[in-house]
Amino acid sequence: MLFQFSFVVAIIVILIVALLANSVRILREYERGVVFQLGRFWAVKGPGLILLIPILQQMVRVDLRTVVHDVPKQDVISRDNVSVRVSAVLYFRVIDPERAIIQVANFFEATSQLAQTTLRSVLGKHELDEMLAAREKLNIDIQQVLDAQTDAWGIKVANVEIKHVDLDESMVRAIARQAEAERERRAKVIHAEGELQASEKLMQAAQVLAQQRGSMQLRYLQTLSTIAGDKSSTIVFPLPLELMGSLIDRARGAEG
Helix, strand or coil, rough: CCHHHHHHHHHHHHHHHHHHHEEEEEEECCEEEEEEEEEEEEEEEEEEEEEECCCCCCEEEECCCCCCEEEEEEEEECCCCCCEEEEEEEEEEEEEEHHHHHCCHHHHHHHHHHHHHHHHHHHHCCCCHHHCCCCCHHHHHHHHHHHHHHHHHEEEEEEEEEEECCHHHHHHHHHHHHHHHHHHHHHHHHHHHHHHHHHCCCCCCCHHHHHHCCCHHHHHHHHHHHHHHHCCCCCCCCCCHHHHHHHHHHHHHHHH
């Protein structure tokens, strides 16, 4: 009889210890506990030591740290009908544990799927050049759309970064040809602008020389002096007609 009583007491003690162990929870600084009592939301607890009423209360842990999620590559058709594959990285965290558990079945999976569809939707409204050159603006647009839609789930999307925009080989070659043509166009424009500026300066120089008598002859002699520096060149020195006319007149006067 005593043995049976001791056995019953031992079982009761074991059950009490098990219930107490099941009722104690310890939450870290970055964790919160969403407590339900008889299936209904009761409170958000934590961090620290949490005591639950066995059987009557259950708790769901929620991590409040920022989650870094790689969005899988998505096939996107840009507004100018170019097919690309885009991957991104998503930074988000739970700011309202109650809504994150009650409003959506799996907030992580829901946010991931929403990020994929939003990435395709937003990038599809832009041309390829914008995807390659205006990533910061696109990142902000995607982040704002995601943040507005996940707010009802108690999720804060902090940042979205486009990682890669992959093109097929034919499109890469086409972009390379376009870039080469653009460089050639700029080179021609710069050369034409240089020719225009040079012609304007030459016209101004001609006007100055025309205003001063003898300036052209001095310039002519300066040019001859420069050419004479090259001893391998043969210089034919033409005389101005005015000088020839005066020499002929002097010769005729001497004969007379």
